[in-house]
Amino acid sequence: MSDTSTRPEGLPKTIPHWIGGRPAPSLDGAVFEVSEPVGNTPYATASRGSAADVDAAVQAAKAAFPAWSALGDRARATALNRIADAVEARHERLSAFETFDTGLPVTQSRGQARRAAENFRYFADVLVALGGEAFRQGSSQISYTVRRPAGVAGLITPWNTPFMLESWKLAPALAAGCTLVLKPAEWTPLSASLWPEIFAEAGLPDGTVNIVHGIGEEAGQALVDHPEVPRISFTGSTATGRHIVRSSAEHLKTLSMELGGKSPAVVFADADLDAALDSVVFGVFSLNGERCTAGSRVLVERPVYEEFTARLAERASRVRVGPPQDPATEVGALVHPEHYARVQGYLELGRKEARLLAGGGRPEHLPEGNYLQPTVFADVPRDARIFQEEIFGPVVCAAPFDTEEEAVELANATPYGLAAYVWTSDLARGHRIAHAVESGMLWINSHNVRDLRTPFGGVKASGLGREGGAHSIDFYSETKIVHVALEPPHTPRFGEGGESK
Numbered sequence: 268m269s270d271t272s273t274r275p276e277g278l279p280k281t282i283p284h285w286i287g288g289r290p291a292p293s294l295d296g297a298v299f300e301v302s303e304p305v306g307n308t309p310y311a312t313a314s315r316g317s318a319a320d321v322d323a324a325v326q327a328a329k330a331a332f333p334a335w336s337a338l339g340d341r342a343r344a345t346a347l348n349r350i351a352d353a354v355e356a357r358h359e360r361l362s363a364f365e366t367f368d369t370g371l372p373v374t375q376s377r378g379q380a381r382r383a384a385e386n387f388r389y390f391a392d393v394l395v396a397l398g399g400e401a402f403r404q405g406s407s408q409i410s411y412t413v414r415r416p417a418g419v420a421g422l423i424t425p426w427n428t429p430f431m432l433e434s435w436k437l438a439p440a441l442a443a444g445c446t447l448v449l450k451p452a453e454w455t456p457l458s459a460s461l462w463p464e465i466f467a468e469a470g471l472p473d474g475t476v477n478i479v480h481g482i483g484e485e486a487g488q489a490l491v492d493h494p495e496v497p498r499i500s501f502t503g504s505t506a507t508g509r510h511i512v513r514s515s516a517e518h519l520k521t522l523s524m525e526l527g528g529k530s531p532a533v534v535f536a537d538a539d540l541d542a543a544l545d546s547v548v549f550g551v552f553s554l555n556g557e558r559c560t561a562g563s564r565v566l567v568e569r570p571v572y573e574e575f576t577a578r579l580a581e582r583a584s585r586v587r588v589g590p591p592q593d594p595a596t597e598v599g600a601l602v603h604p605e606h607y608a609r610v611q612g613y614l615e616l617g618r619k620e621a622r623l624l625a626g627g628g629r630p631e632h633l634p635e636g637n638y639l640q641p642t643v644f645a646d647v648p649r650d651a652r653i654f655q656e657e658i659f660g661p662v663v664c665a666a667p668f669d670t671e672e673e674a675v676e677l678a679n680a681t682p683y684g685l686a687a688y689v690w691t692s693d694l695a696r697g698h699r700i701a702h703a704v705e706s707g708m709l710w711i712n713s714h715n716v717r718d719l720r721t722p723f724g725g726v727k728a729s730g731l732g733r734e735g736g737a738h739s740i741d742f743y744s745e746t747k748i749v750h751v752a753l754e755p756p757h758t759p760r761f762g763e764g765g766e767s768k
Contacts (some may be wrong), residue, residue, distance in 0.1 A: 288473025316481030329472030416444030528685030
């Protein structure tokens with residue numbers, strides 16, 4: 268059982284939907300239990316949405332769409348800044364909810380709260396600065412583009428850093444003029460329960476944002492299937508993403524899919540090994556290892572391989588695993604017993620496939636809860652499942668390489684292509700690797716530092732499309748080209764050549 272002293276103040280006993288500006292139970296009264304990950308103890312029930320609840324939310328969003336989409340850019344930007352103010356005003360409460368519900372260390376959930384507010388401020392700035400395109404064809408014609416909001420957007424978000432990732436979708440969808448239905452992850456709905464009061468405080472019109480809780484196969488599927496939701500933005504597993512692509516084909520929906528990752532961190536012998544080690548340790552063990560861009564495959568040039576992996580194992584063994592609410596904790600509790608069991612299965616598999624250097628089980632001082640030691644496997648073959656499959660936990664696989672060509676080959680030797688990291692003092696080589704590795708994003712001599720203006724997304728099994736900056740506004744918009752004649756048109760005059768035969 269978890270210590271009741273860790274329960275945040277204001278913890279709700281029930282988490283209803285939010286439809287048309289009002290809390291709403293499921294139409295059939297269905298609920299599901301929500302548990303925290305330290306003691307796996309139920310603390311609330313959430314409404315379990317069905318297709319009928321999703322339809323009610325879509326109809327509320329449709330009703331709100333004309334007024335919201337007709338607002339000027341500055342008015343919508345002002346609303347987004349008010350939302351950011353309301354998020355920041357709940358900074359401590361939001362962090363406490365997120366830590367309690369997800370098991371993320373409190374120092375890291377505080378960072379997520381700040382980023383959530385920044386997402387709204389950033390897209391407010393993008394909205395008022397973004398223009399269209401114009402093309403002139405000599406003196407005879409001019410053409411220009413016009414963006415129009417796409418309509419009702421369906422947002423399906425994951426359980427890792429849920430509030431921040433919800434904000435990442437909510438902000439650009441609202442900026443673009445869409446109204447929307449959000450389906451939060453069923454394992455971590457707590458922080459989403461703060462959105463209704465945030466939107467109300469910011470003065471967002473009723474129905475602009477609607478929230479339907481529930482199971483992915485039920486509420487999520489109903490949102491994907493709904494014929495009046497032309498946009499679906501999804502972050503989650505590749506398997507679920509493939510299913511959504513198949514389901515959305517019926518209505519030819521436009522999709523943005525940020526899926527799995529098995530990202531390589533390539534370390535050359537000439538790299539600043541201290542900096543590379545700091546980056547690798549942080550990149551794979553922060554957020555409990557439950558991050559899509561984690562550098563979970565560490566590829567090290569052979570002359571420094573043994574030294575680097577030994578240091579990596581030593582650092583992993585000293586990462587502080589403990590209660591998420593403790594400010595000293597660096598790795599907290601994994602989100603859910605099902606996920607915990609899944610990661611444990613990979614640890615058992617890894618012992619058979621590779622050499623265990625650190626971790627591999629539960630910390631002795633934490634006999635209860637979803638806790639795992641940060642784990643390092645070395646000499647991992649490229650065909651090993653722990654090398655090929657996304658584990659999504661505090662587990663890293665290391666393998667050596669001898670040449671630049673082999674490094675690229677190993678980096679590309681998985682179905683995924685989300686992120687990659689390269690460490691070398693030879694910048695020409697760093698750029699060569701950056702161009703050769705199959706990934707949507709790559710960092711040279713840097714860990715995962717993002718600029719919100721840049722495109723985010725992956726290739727291969729890591730997803731479809733790009734979000735970030737103007738790319739996000741484009742996704743939630745329809746772009747029309749308008750052509751205007753500036754001179755009398757010179758059109759071939761069909762039908763003026765005489766009698767037809």
